[in-house]
Amino acid sequence: MEQYFPYLKEAGFDYDYSWFIDEKDDRVFYSSGKWIGKLGVFLKAIRIRLSDVLRSNRYDVIFIQREAFMTGSVFFEKQFSRSRARVIFDFDDAIWLDDVSEQNRKLRWLKRPSKTADIIRMADEVIAGNHFLAEYARQFSQHVHIIPTIVDTAVFKPAGPARRAGEPICIGWSGSKTTVKHFETVLPALRKLNEIYGHKIRFKLVGDRNFRAEGLHMECSDFSFENELKEFREMDIGLMPLPDDIWSKGKCAFKAIQYMSFETPPVVSPVGMNTEVVQHGVNGYLANSFEDWISSISQLVESDELRTRLGKKARQTILDKYSLQSQLDRFLHILST
Numbered sequence: 169m170e171q172y173f174p175y176l177k178e179a180g181f182d183y184d185y186s187w188f189i190d191e192k193d194d195r196v197f198y199s200s201g202k203w204i205g206k207l208g209v210f211l212k213a214i215r216i217r218l219s220d221v222l223r224s225n226r227y228d229v230i231f232i233q234r235e236a237f238m239t240g241s242v243f244f245e246k247q248f249s250r251s252r253a254r255v256i257f258d259f260d261d262a263i264w265l266d267d268v269s270e271q272n273r274k275l276r277w278l279k280r281p282s283k284t285a286d287i288i289r290m291a292d293e294v295i296a297g298n299h300f301l302a303e304y305a306r307q308f309s310q311h312v313h314i315i316p317t318i319v320d321t322a323v324f325k326p327a328g329p330a331r332r333a334g335e336p337i338c339i340g341w342s343g344s345k346t347t348v349k350h351f352e353t354v355l356p357a358l359r360k361l362n363e364i365y366g367h368k369i370r371f372k373l374v375g376d377r378n379f380r381a382e383g384l385h386m387e388c389s390d391f392s393f394e395n396e397l398k399e400f401r402e403m404d405i406g407l408m409p410l411p412d413d414i415w416s417k418g419k420c421a422f423k424a425i426q427y428m429s430f431e432t433p434p435v436v437s438p439v440g441m442n443t444e445v446v447q448h449g450v451n452g453y454l455a456n457s458f459e460d461w462i463s464s465i466s467q468l469v470e471s472d473e474l475r476t477r478l479g480k481k482a483r484q485t486i487l488d489k490y491s492l493q494s495q496l497d498r499f500l501h502i503l504s505t
Contacts, residue, residue, distance in 0.1 A: 171320040172499060175496055176428050189209060213237060220236075220248075229256060229500075231257065232258070232291070235283070257287050257295070259284065261297075261418050261420075262414060262415050288308040293502055294330050296313070296317070299440075301418055302314045317421070319429045320493065321483075324397070338370050339372070339404070339405045340405070340407065340432075341444070343428075346376060348379055355384070357458055357461035365469060372399070382495055395471050403430070406427025407435055412437070416439045417440040419485075421441040421445040422443070427482070431483045434482065478487040
């Protein structure tokens, strides 16, 4: 959402942005234990949302992304729906399903995924990130729009060659502590590739600096806004493995979209929206089996020309369909209706 902010100003909108978890809180919230710290985040979130409720009548639109609070309660959404503002609800995952991080499994009782339906019923307009999510939302609302997850291609863009001739080819993955389990499914293929190519390749993981993979030397870091562009520009090949399950069908191919905006050809699982964004052999590769992952990545490792050609096609796909610039008018129309 933050990508839209400068353009909202240009279109005549004033806005306030109210978040209750910053980068420091995020590290606490998605760590094992740290119950006192998590309680502090929880109390801080209550204070912020109560303040939001008190000033809700100042606004024409209240935009809720995913949920207004981290528990199963819809108290705050109810208060916003009773204000003079129109409520727009946006979601880009199958958040009505039960999916809790390992670090917070003991807090599972606080969650109520079915509240997503309640929020959709309250909202004046609903924005879903793909057709699968929209189909779910239309059970509860007649005002559902599809706007895919996007990147601002004026910011997310290549900045010259990230790798000098002769340097190892960087095979990268970007995600979070909660999705690193998906990356782990491709580790056997990466180990085999390491055996084949040795020092010709290197591995980068962005999202968990403490991640370790036996038998692989991997550069690991936490996500940060300051380093985000640099981290992506270092990748020559981007990975997005996913399990073939209902949760993954709700994913909006965001990792692939990010890689592709930098002219980095992606290798992704053929699950959900990945198959809409990635055309096999045209702007990236779809890999389903161990052999697929080995074959697809190997082709990209062995040919600079192939990486460049698929990378150019990948960025054009993003410019045409998944860029902020391609979706901005539709988004502004929904805000203004």
